[in-house]
Amino acid sequence: MSRFEGAKIWFRWLRQRRLLSELYALEMAMRAPRLAIFPIGVTCGFWFFVACLPTLPFQFLLIAAGSLALPVWLYGALSLLIGAMCFCLLMLIIPWFFGWYWTAATLQFGNQLYANDKAEWLRREIGKYRPE
Template sequence: MGQLWEKVTYYRHRSELAALRLALRVPLLAMHLIGAVVFFWWGVAGLSVLIPTLLVSQILGTLGLLLGGISAIVLLLFVTPWFSGWYCIAAGVMFGRTAAARAKGEALARAIHAYREKAV
């Protein structure tokens, strides 16, 4: 499971970096470019809660739905800061403030490089 999470994170970082680089080239579309990637990964995170919830609710009924609702709220609490951070970066790029975007790009590049070093 740990390797799967690392691989998903690696592909998430790669897609975020690609969208960020493209957004820096076309600042007026930054919100759309970054937003598309963020919403895609938001959906992947949501599926990671939805599928187990549906499976557990078949077995436990109402209790399973309650546990699924609680896990969805917890997921929302973890994903919201990530989503908001990207929103602020995209808005900054649109208005010409690219320092945060460049710092985030460097951090993503370092994370991708670290994953590749570890994988080899």
């Protein structure tokens, strides 16, 4: 097995776990719609943290570079590079995050149609990962 295939298996497993946890949180939120923000918020917060983990080594590098005697321009360039990377990651995550926020808000205001559609989509996506 090549290194690329191992990464593909890892990302597939990670996506399956994310979808399962999202479905579980959505089902909990649909049982108590007035408190929908809590299970959805905890799940989104956890996966937001997991999505930001790849940036941690770069952020530690930036912190370590601050203690070194680097020229100001080099430290500034490093800061801009890491900041741009984190901003791009944030732009990828924000639509997913606010989609879940909208789901929780519609549940809290009594509309379950969007949540039912999202649960159906999640079940279809999870079904793709189940062995036949």
